[in-house]
Amino acid sequence: MKISAILSGWKNYMAKSEVTETVARQRAALCAACPHSRNGKILAFIKDTLKNVEGAYCNLCGCPLSAKIRSNDICPDNKW
């Protein structure tokens, strides 16, 4: 379930629909202020128009935030 959710997130990430980006921007702001957000050196190659989550991942689920905020996944800490 999680893998398919993340893959769908990457699909949206590549397609960049306006609606998805609006939601993603709101989620990114929440993630950026969250103590579970971490910067990963491994993810440094991932570029994102939302700079506040570029290269970051969620410490609770391990997901790259650029993909997660654009997927059908949920925040494991119920913040979005």
Ligand code: SF4
């Ligand atoms: S997905 Fe939720 S728990 Fe993870 S960094 Fe974002 S706000 Fe925090």
